[in-house]
Amino acid sequence: MEDRVNGEGSAPLYLRVRDRLANQIQDGLLPPNTRLPSERILAEEHGTTRVTTRLALAQLEAEGRIYRSNRRGWFVSPPRLVYNPTRDYSFSDNVSAQGRVPVTETLRVTPTEVDAWLATMTGLAIGDPIVRLRRRRQIDGRPVMVENIYLNPKRLPGIDTFDFNRSLWKLLREHYSVELERKQIEMFPTALVDPQAEALGVTAGTAGLYVTRCCRDAQDCFVELDEEFWLHDTLSIQVSVG
Template sequence: MSEPTAPVYRRIASALEADIAAGKLNVGDKLPSERVMAEELGISRMTARQALQHLTARGILVTRTGHGTFVGRPVIQQKLSTLSGFTEEIEQQGRHASSVVMEFGAHKADDLCSVALNLPLGGDVYRLVRVRLVDGEPVAMETTEIRADVAPGLLDVADFANESLYAILREHYHVLPASAEQTLQAALSSPAISRTLQLGEHAPVLELTRRTCDANGNPFEYVRSVYRGDSFVMKANLTLGANATQ
């Protein structure tokens, strides 16, 4: 809640944000125009514009040229500097993470997976394909492959619709992720991804790959994910290198 001494536009923005949090305004709802808002609240159009722009800059509202301003989909912050599982990271943000398991079973590693996990071509892995949900909404398609020799019997101990993979690896196999190499690139959704994540045709997405290693530097996990481009903000903490100059 904003302070009584905050600028008028900030107080209006806080009130709108509170209405969204309370469910009085839902994702996709259209807000009044600047003119209508100014007349209803007895403020200037400039103040109304500032309030809307403040929430738009934070991703709470979205503006569609020629159509108006709408309540946006809540943005999920994904930290690139912290190695944690999807479930843990989402729940730390006060939201509910769940999954729909599309596939889980024993497989032979393909070329990319074999190289990533230091396996011979066709080496044994467990492949887990999940649609990731946040507060019941599909936000990502994730394919995870685990070296079979690291987690024997994984098929028998896991409930991946509700449990964290990292928690299972930690509790049953004493495998702890210690480091990872991760890449991220922008792309357009394929027809299959568009259907799964409820996106428009050729919508913007983020493609992420990660190779995860244990404390001894041995790779045990290879992940290929596709995230909704309108749902995630990727955050990295940077420090100035010792030899850096400006």
């Protein structure tokens, strides 16, 4: 099939297909979580090739307007979750407050030892004990984030015995009377690779956002290091200043 477009300017064809789909999303003709037709059907509807259609879909994915689920196809992205990484609040409470449905899954809890990377990040000594918690977060049934949390068992004795399908922040406050006073936060875009990509049900190389947050208590004792691997279309980072 030859690509054909009439009367839509001189932009590359895949961008014109992208514009049509983006307008349908913006106008509500394709609501959030709607499954898009197959690439073959979209190519027929827009009078173009599957290669061009694939380029248009990839552009929309890069913009966070649509997402691809392994073996299920393309879907319109839901509204982004407003997220402030400087605040101590429950993921579930934040998601619920925005009218969404949260789920937390504990994947693994492993007592281990501090390696060179953790020593650099936490200030602990190599070989010190540390507890690694791995969790997956869902919003409205869609996995959106995997996190590795490293907890200091000297500051939090018995921490590996708790149920982590709940707010860790509330657990620290209610059981250990810990207030997280100092936080060092880093964020940058990344490509999700396995095991994170597999846990989120996406193809390795999918765009993501990497967030680390290292927290200490009022006595400057290391409490937790949180590594978060988010799908890039799920967050709106908002931080209040002043």
